[in-house]
Amino acid sequence: MRLAARDVSFTYPRGDHQVLSGVTFDIPDGASAAIIGPSGSGKTTLLSLMGHLLPLKSGAIQAVDTDGADHSLADTASWVLQTVSLLPDRTAADNVMVGAYSDGASRADARARARDYLAQVGLVGREDEPARILSGGEAQRVAIARALASHRPIILADEPTGQLDATTSATVLEAMIGAHGERTVVIVTHDPAVAQRCDVVLELRDGSIMDHAGAPA
Structure with a gap:
């Protein structure tokens, strides 16, 4: 799916400060994009509008398939929330299977996806552990595996590596964006290493996308 935003502006209800102002961008089908910028620049707000x-x-935000048809992001995107x-009393695999079920997978297919994506995010051997005993970083990786298991064409992720060390972050990024062209991935991040791995970098400052010269685009 190609993601396109046109002249998106946003002010929170009862707020007098415009959080986003005239945001416009294109993310090609199958590309990975990082949304970067200082705290308060509108990164999470933009991602929330996309999802x-x-x-x-x-303004407008569109998800467009290869035939040029528009799709609702609510139906085509899976989330990794900050x-x-x-589900604390269900296993890691059970939690990942929820993502597969949202895609209409059978129980057998959902379980196979869960094992596969948990392995991809480095959680081999933790499949049958209750989610409540996992560390914060392990729980984050389960959430990423759940999003991957949905097989939806778009993934929206808000600081998905925020609780992970550099080695684990690299493993997770490989799972999310390594299979180039299969999904369109949008990541809000403060981590320069994450941004460097992405095909597109959208820098937000004061609610606007900056061009390479540091001026509003």
Whole structure:
């Protein structure tokens, strides 16, 4: 899916500060994109608008397939939220299977996907552990595996490596964006190493996308 934003602006209800102003960008089908910028620049707000967690009132954000048809991001995107939410008394595999079920997978297919994606994020041997006993970093990786298991064409991730060390971050990024062209991945990050791995870097400052000269695009 190609992601395109046109003149997106946003102000929170009861707020007097415009968080986003005229944001426009294109992310090619199958590309990975990093949204970077200082705290308060609108990164998570933009991602939330892309994933329909916030209502879009000004401008447009489109998910367009290879035939040129528009799709709702609510139906084509899976999320990795900054605040990890797992079913605490179910196993790591059970939690990942939820993502596969959202794609209509059978139980056998869902279990196979869970084992595969947990292995890809470095959690071999932890499949049958209850989520409540996992560390914060392990829980984050389960959430990433769950998003991958959905097989939706777009992944929206808010600081997915924030709780991970450099080695584990590299493993997770390989799982998310290593299979180039299979999914379009958008990552909000403060980590320069993550941004360097992505095909597209969108830098937000004061609610606007900056060009390479540091001016609003």
